[in-house]
Amino acid sequence: MNLLIMGPPGAGKGTQAGGIADHYNIPTISTGQLFRDNIALGTALGKKIEALIAGGNLVSDEVTNEMVFDRLSKPDVRKSRGFLLDGYPRTLEQAAAFDKHLRAARMRLDGVVALTADPNSLTHRMLKRAEIEGRADDNEETIRKRIEVYGIETAPLLDLYGKRGLLIEVDADGSVEDVADRIRWALDARLGRK
Ligand SMILES: Nc1ncnc2c1ncn2[C@@H]1O[C@H](COP(=O)(O)OP(=O)(O)O)[C@@H](O)[C@H]1O
Numbered sequence: 449m450n451l452l453i454m455g456p457p458g459a460g461k462g463t464q465a466g467g468i469a470d471h472y473n474i475p476t477i478s479t480g481q482l483f484r485d486n487i488a489l490g491t492a493l494g495k496k497i498e499a500l501i502a503g504g505n506l507v508s509d510e511v512t513n514e515m516v517f518d519r520l521s522k523p524d525v526r527k528s529r530g531f532l533l534d535g536y537p538r539t540l541e542q543a544a545a546f547d548k549h550l551r552a553a554r555m556r557l558d559g560v561v562a563l564t565a566d567p568n569s570l571t572h573r574m575l576k577r578a579e580i581e582g583r584a585d586d587n588e589e590t591i592r593k594r595i596e597v598y599g600i601e602t603a604p605l606l607d608l609y610g611k612r613g614l615l616i617e618v619d620a621d622g623s624v625e626d627v628a629d630r631i632r633w634a635l636d637a638r639l640g641r642k
């Protein structure tokens with residue numbers, strides 16, 4: 449099963465990804481997490497992207513594509529014959545490069561879980577997360593920037609996947625458990641149980 453999870457910053461992609469990945473027994477690949485790992489480890493990539501991410505900007509398409517394609521070639525993805533991508537693609541350019549990559553690898557997308565949420569509750573959630581996780585990009589100014597970047601760069605992808613009939617929209621307001629139930633129900637209805 450090859451899936452994406454999309455939605456605005458703070459919608460709960462990372463939180464909900466685990467449940468979906470468990471459900472289908474596939475690894476989650478989170479670009480945000482991969483970038484944060486690189487920053488924490490002080491890799492060359494990490495040094496290049498640290499300031500960018502702290503400012504709420506996107507990492508370049510080229511760097512992001514390369515990191516994702518490399519990750520998709522790892523044995524766990526091959527063995528489980530699937531993946532759940534969280535945070536990718538995030539621009540139309542990334543989506544085009546991803547299409548090409550999938551075609552070359554003879555893979556195709558099965559579905560795109562799109563979390564929808566009220567913008568006010570997003571900011572509120574992220575400020576709460578900032579207190580718990582202390583993410584460098586969870587302050588009010590950066591959050592505003594990230595929501596803005598999402599609207600400009602990433603929201604157009606919803607149209608693209610919608611036209612292909614891949615979109616599985618789920619309301620992300622409510623408790624973690626409620627949203628998880630909604631996602632599971634929507635996936636089973638749409639893609640069948642595994
Ligand atoms: N596909 C991507 N392209 C470019 N930058 C990305 C991508 N994915 C993540 N990033 C960078 O990592 C940051 C954190 O990502 P993420 O943890 O997915 O945030 P959230 O889940 O709150 O939207 C983003 O604000 C961006 O700077």
Ligand SMILES: [Mg+2]
Nearest residue numbers: 461462480535
């Ligand atoms: Mg996230």
